[in-house]
Amino acid sequence: MKKILAVSGGVDSMVMLDMMRKRFPAEELVVATFDHGTRKSSRVDADFVSKIGSGYNLRVRKGKANLGEKVSEEVARKKRYEFLRKIAAEENGEIYTAHHIDDLIESVAINLSRGTGFRGLSVLTMRGVKRPFLDMTLGNIFDKRDILKYAAKNNVIFRHDPTNTSDSYLRNRLRPDVSVLTRETKNQIYQLWEKQTQVVKEIDKIVSELIPDDLCFERMWFKNLNDEVCREILRAALASVGVLATRPQINDFLKAIREYSPTKMFNLPNDKLVRINRRDFTLKI
16 A cells, blocks of 8 residues: 655655655655645745655655635645545555654644543544554654654755744644653653543444434433533534534534424534424434
């Protein structure tokens, strides 16, 4: 299976590229770079990655969008992964990203600050995506200091993304606090993340067995069950029909199931509608 390397030109992904090309045959690797069109230098970044990848005799796949400077991180991320998944499907490969343990800790902190619940600890677990700095593909669990040391020692050249130092993003404001954590503390958080990820997998398996094949649910279930159990059932049921809802959206849906009068319609994300009947509702979306 091909390894689709998501390379932006920054130090993290350029170090990943250098390490992967030294460890695996060139025919197994594909460099994928995406120009979001969010700043003037983004095209230069993509050209830089293309030049380096080609210099290593690797195939390079380039994507482009024109998202503009004011686009949200979430929209940019969605467009990037749409591109990466398209390449992975065409190449019969898996996506590899350069997320490291500092990224993981920042993501956990952001999720918990937003009240995402227990799933806030289970981050960077997207299906079909590998994280070689986190999963021992490259023989170690890497943090930012490890990556910078490798770049200096191996003369890895990279480009600097000016948005990484902007205080407009919560992640950037958290980064100085994460950078000073001891390696022992980072490892403890990593071990907690591993355990929580396994717990979430087990919960997902149990919940999937509770979802009826016809996706018809009795309203009484959601009046009698614990709120957290209800949210998990609704999250899994919605995901099964392609609706990815946030925790607040799921809470609103749960409230509607419990309180709406018969035949009233509830508006799900992406303008999907579901009719709440007197006794039940069906997710035929």
